[in-house]
Amino acid sequence: MSPARPGAALLPGSTIGIFGGGQLGRMMAMSARGMGYRILVLDPDPGCPARFIVDGCIEAAWDDSRGAAMLARGCDVVTLEIEQIGQESMASAATFCPVRPGGAILAVIQDRIEQKNWLVKHGFPVGEFHAVRSFDQLHQAITEVNGPCFCKSATGGYDGRGQGKVGFGPQPTSEEDVRGAWEALGEGPGVVEKAVDLEREISVMVARSPRGEVKVFPAAWNHHENQILVWSVIPASIDPALESRARQIAREIADTFGLEGLLAVEMFVTRDGELLVNELAPRPHNSYHESERACVTSQFEQAIRAVCDLPLGEVDVIQPAAIVNLLGDLWLDAAGKTREVCFDKALAVPGVRLHLYEKLKPRRGRKMGHLSAVGHTPEEAVELVLRARNAL
Numbered sequence: 001m002s003p004a005r006p007g008a009a010l011l012p013g014s015t016i017g018i019f020g021g022g023q024l025g026r027m028m029a030m031s032a033r034g035m036g037y038r039i040l041v042l043d044p045d046p047g048c049p050a051r052f053i054v055d056g057c058i059e060a061a062w063d064d065s066r067g068a069a070m071l072a073r074g075c076d077v078v079t080l081e082i083e084q085i086g087q088e089s090m091a092s093a094a095t096f097c098p099v100r101p102g103g104a105i106l107a108v109i110q111d112r113i114e115q116k117n118w119l120v121k122h123g124f125p126v127g128e129f130h131a132v133r134s135f136d137q138l139h140q141a142i143t144e145v146n147g148p149c150f151c152k153s154a155t156g157g158y159d160g161r162g163q164g165k166v167g168f169g170p171q172p173t174s175e176e177d178v179r180g181a182w183e184a185l186g187e188g189p190g191v192v193e194k195a196v197d198l199e200r201e202i203s204v205m206v207a208r209s210p211r212g213e214v215k216v217f218p219a220a221w222n223h224h225e226n227q228i229l230v231w232s233v234i235p236a237s238i239d240p241a242l243e244s245r246a247r248q249i250a251r252e253i254a255d256t257f258g259l260e261g262l263l264a265v266e267m268f269v270t271r272d273g274e275l276l277v278n279e280l281a282p283r284p285h286n287s288y289h290e291s292e293r294a295c296v297t298s299q300f301e302q303a304i305r306a307v308c309d310l311p312l313g314e315v316d317v318i319q320p321a322a323i324v325n326l327l328g329d330l331w332l333d334a335a336g337k338t339r340e341v342c343f344d345k346a347l348a349v350p351g352v353r354l355h356l357y358e359k360l361k362p363r364r365g366r367k368m369g370h371l372s373a374v375g376h377t378p379e380e381a382v383e384l385v386l387r388a389r390n391a392l
């Protein structure tokens, strides 16, 4: 640890702790290393993707406050790449060094019901939703929506996990459908959201430092299939007035929270041109992986700058860039056996780069890596990165 100068930036040579050593933690760590920081991570899995990049890996559960103390004791600042850190762990870490973003913002975001209520309370636009805490409330909410809806667990879901879809088929919703949704929620609290008629999905990444400096990245345009992000591109090619509204919303959310670190704001653009906040993530985000190639400063470097209270980097677009996710399915044949993936074919496409997370086991739906591409236009970047993906 380096001696802290009160109110001063944490300079290279300091040690950054990260709750979570998944791909987001790994890529943050790679950025931090490049700037001369030391890094410790805490992860329940000692084989986590960050393991090769960091100075040390503490094997502990998200709610293990002793593990959190062990992490923070060796660090000058602690940040996170995942929302599911226990409040006691956050508090325990905070007795040793600053934790950015802090426990208060995390408490709001890690519970979908709290998060939605917070957005409503502060006047941010969200779609129709109903908080449910029992099977009967779920039943009533689905009846009230009276159409296609998404049922999402209050905690722990990601990449569409912990979610059930109801009312999308031609048949009226049955008791059995509601049962299925209740199981998808893990038979616990959640929200029922009316399905939004989407024109497209976008996200806006905002960074805010402890000294209150704010930088809002240009919006990303995100394409999902089966509730998982397939590709994403910066810039988003949306109407400039819409873009500016989206960035304003992200800035206001960050300011209202008094954020220290990164915050990704996922948004829906409806067919009526309305902008709705879908969900928040106080960390790097899959839809900003292309910022490494599209923007002056990547989201990962910006995260490090923000938590170390360094001046934030510029976020202007240098060139359009897109990514496509590589899921575990790619490594598995129809029988579920692992197969070789011929990355040379993808890399033959001009401007394409490969990013793998060194995950040990491919599983269907698991994010194993991504491809990125640049183009003269966002459309060309998407076209090239998909061409590379389809060559695999």
Ligand SMILES: Nc1ncnc2c1ncn2[C@@H]1O[C@H](COP(=O)(O)OP(=O)(O)O)[C@@H](O)[C@H]1O
Residues within 6 Å of the ligand: 127, 150, 152, 157, 158, 159, 160, 161, 193, 194, 195, 196, 197, 198, 201, 224, 227, 228, 266, 278, 279
């Ligand atoms: N209310 C909704 N209307 C339309 N599409 C939705 C709705 N909720 C979720 N989706 C789709 O599912 C995806 C994943 O849902 P999201 O709430 O972002 O959960 P996750 O935490 O898994 O990312 C969204 O990006 C969107 O494509």
Ligand SMILES: [Mg+2]
Residues within 6 Å of the ligand: 266, 279
């Ligand atoms: Mg999402």
